[in-house]
Amino acid sequence: MKFLRQDQQKEFFSERIKQVPRSFIRDILQVAVSPDFISFAGGLPNKKFFPASELKESANRLLGKLSGDVLQYSNSEGYLPLREYISTYYSKKGIDIHPSNILITTGSQQALDLLGKTLINEGDFVILEEPSYLGAIQAFSVFQPTFQCVPLMEDGINTTLFEETLKRTCARLSYLIPNFQNPSGISYSEETRKKVAEIAINNHHFLIEDDPYGEIRFGGNALPNIYTYAPSNTLLLGTFSKTVAPGLRIGWVVAPDEIMEKLIIAKQAADLHTDIFAQQLVYDYLTNNPIDEHLKIIRNAYSIQANAMMDALEKHFPDDISFTRPKGGMFLWATLPKGYSSMELFDLALKKKVAFVPGTPFYIGKTDSNTMRLNFSCTDPDTIFEGIKRLADCIRELQN
């Protein structure tokens, strides 16, 4: 089907959509599909732990009712009992959030889209961690901001540079993942969380705090969300994608009344509402099953796999390669010595049938980098050892 002549294409599309990078990761994932491939490139939770039979019971309960409401159009805000469940979840963590300040979104990816739509004008400065989550870069790019990147340190964002950037640009919005960040696996220390909150409050700055991995902690103690220190300056995102199942696309955003009002308008315009059957399915599952037991199983498996990966890296990787040591989430981040290209390494790795994601797409405007993201959630320890060994061989090849 041919639609536009070459010369028509330039002017046909909106300026906005021309700014959005296509997901490099999706292209990579399509490469690494043959069964003898070992892939650390994915970003998926382990499907072994999806509660399929429990959700089957929930589906039977819901579709056995005669009312039909579970299949009807619904309200844009989201299923109230689910929003109340989330409110109670936060209150157990000591955070007071009213259900009317929670909007259910079609995955937390949609929360990023709605926040971008609602808060970003073309050219507005938006601060990102460096590296940052690709999905957020994509979602915000649609609204044509000017990104400012602030490096991540071992204990979170560099607060000195964060404050400097903020003061220099008058940026009103930052996007942060303080727990087990994607892609780096880095978590903010309590001190960094407090400092970031303080800077935001003092500068009338607003933080988008994305927390998809907070419940997937397998080491250390839980630290408070930044929201706790700066509730009026923080838009807090959550999701059931890592704790229940991502395919159902149920996430949420916590926002103050004034912003919520605009987000609901944006939500109506975007898809009217999130699948009400999926919302009720998740709610029914959560209220009829021991979710804490379920989370223990996931945490335990991911912990074993993360430790296997760190052990393998320690054993097989050359000493001049550093890597993060996450205590939760699904990723760790390795850094080659300066001057080495993880894109080149990627090409070598494909030949040895092992895949990872080069760091490049997680930066703004870089065409190469010496970093790489390694996923540990979907691979068993033996396979992890074998894969890291192959990768170590590729690195030695690259270094020679």
Place this chain on the structure above:
Amino acid sequence: MKFLRQDQQKEFFSERIKQVPRSFIRDILQVAVSPDFISFAGGLPNKKFFPASELKESANRLLGKLSGDVLQYSNSEGYLPLREYISTYYSKKGIDIHPSNILITTGSQQALDLLGKTLINEGDFVILEEPSYLGAIQAFSVFQPTFQCVPLMEDGINTTLFEETLKRTCARLSYLIPNFQNPSGISYSEETRKKVAEIAINNHHFLIEDDPYGEIRFGGNALPNIYTYAPSNTLLLGTFSKTVAPGLRIGWVVAPDEIMEKLIIAKQAADLHTDIFAQQLVYDYLTNNPIDEHLKIIRNAYSIQANAMMDALEKHFPDDISFTRPKGGMFLWATLPKGYSSMELFDLALKKKVAFVPGTPFYIGKTDSNTMRLNFSCTDPDTIFEGIKRLADCIRELQN
């Protein structure tokens, strides 16, 4: 939760979101909920006909499998077997559409958002039917176009004015609902379809042809989609919301390769992908049940109710009120004599416990109108007669 001082609000939100009207209809629906209310205000398919028990069987089949893929992250394009099913559906209608030219969306509302994102720059002219579908006005408003409205006649859009408007403004995009339009119930004649297609082709103009109600025809013969006459100039939208169930939010858009590429990027940024469980649920339902039998039941019920409403209007409404006589869909449209206000009528009607949607929100920039939308899909004939009688009393009150 207080977030912004009054003086901060003005500059806090994006210009874009300030342009989007909040759905007046949602506010109306919240008024008409008590059981003694008769509401013609809704826009819902009749939940009596949702195939809950068949979907329960499908859910059991899908969640009984061990793979977990039905709950995992999935691709942005949508579930391939479902796209193939839609392709086959079109080929039975004599339309040749490859599955790669079909993108599954989170309801067809999302298709409007993605098309707006991809194709509309601020200030671009977009042609709408007058009156037009509120959800489309909302979705497009986010991207700040300049709307141009062309009146609907008995046989569809006024093609003379359509061509004039198009030539005067060089608008590149129109939004049309040729079958049983929401809100008016009007359908385009075959001649109007051909003429619109011809105008689009001759002017390098692109049509968004929204067809949510095409399968809900209960009179007359099916006419070809405009797409048939101008496939390279038409973006065709469809949905399972009126044929299966709206709560699952499964729609689609048909687009040529070049546009599809951009739509997929926009889809990734918007919500990664549509609920894969819901997609597979709809696919499993469609391929294991006689959907044609199911559609016959819906058409038959809506036909009886539409006829009851037309009979009641004929009998009870004053002669100087005209109304459309739809042969499908869920709505008809009544017009009071010039000078009468359907907003005033609405206030009177609420007192008599009957509701409808005043025509006003379906126009751009009007604060009142003499038109009204009446929904017939969810009310049985006796209740329709009673409701129209109440409404007729209100009209007489208004006219005195």
